Ligand SMILES: Nc1nc2c(ncn2[C@@H]2O[C@H](COP(=O)(O)OP(=O)(O)O)[C@@H](O)[C@H]2O)c(=O)[nH]1
């Protein structure tokens with residue numbers, strides 16, 4: 414896309430094709446000042462509840478996304494999905510796997526799905542993914558971010574969404590091991606997938622509850638709930654939407670949603686600096702008026718980075 418970027422209002426009413434064009438442009442013009450200013454403007458107006466689905470490959474994340482899309486659409490909510498695909502980090506482009514699994518109606522203008530390559534094999538979020546989340550959450554009522562991860566990339570996801578849902582596969586101890594060992598950043602909600610497997614799923618859910626009680630539960634006074642879901646039968650899907658909405662409400666009521674988002678913006682700034690300029694860049698970003706810089710990054714992460722990058726290049730240039 415060339416020419417000026419649309420206003421937020423145009424973006425909200427412009428349909429899927431405009432949205433797709435804007436996201437593509439963000440990927441090719443990520444560093445320029447106009448794009449940065451656009452992203453900062455958009456990043457301040459959040460409409461959506463943003464949830465992240467994470468868990469090992471094959472656990473059922475894409476199937477669950479699909480079920481959630483249908484549940485949200487039944488409530489006439491506009492849904493955006495960002496599927497972050499680690500395997501495509503090798504090929505450079507997003508694979509079709511997730512896209513084909515999502516059985517969305519192409520003529521429904523209120524479901525928008527985008528696949529994107531992860532930054533690394535652990536499913537880390539690229540700057541492009543963060544930019545896409547910023548746009549989708551300003552335009553949609555619900556945003557679902559799907560990333561592959563176990564033990565490591567949950568932190569990354571936590572920097573970009575309101576509610577992290579960890580998906581656990583019945584009969585596999587992987588996620589449990591991480592949880593018990595305290596390696597994992599705790600999710601906000603745990604979903605045991607494939608509940609239609611019956612006893613195996615119930616067993617997994619009770620194991621997770623045990624592991625959670627050992628680790629002391631969630632952040633602050635949030636108790637991490639565990640639910641059993643089946644994308645196949647629809648069991649527990651409604652309950653999951655209630656739980657994520659409850660977590661979102663908890664963040665709002667405890668006054669932690671806005672600070673959390675500002676901290677996320679500051680983390681994006683540091684992450685962009687680290688990705689582009691490494692440790693040297695981080696040291697420099699942390700130096701004189703560091704507090705001013707971090708404060709600014711909380712509300713203007715993208716222009717903060719653009720001006721830091723220009724500064725850095727001038728000095729070393
Ligand atoms: N029995 C059962 N199988 C499921 C369910 N959800 C997903 N699967 C299967 O699990 C496999 C992986 O699903 P997918 O959604 O692609 O997992 P992802 O890699 O985590 O995105 C597929 O073969 C699905 O058919 C479910 O609710 N019940």
Ligand SMILES: [Mg+2]
Nearest residue numbers: 474475511559
């Ligand atoms: Mg998937």
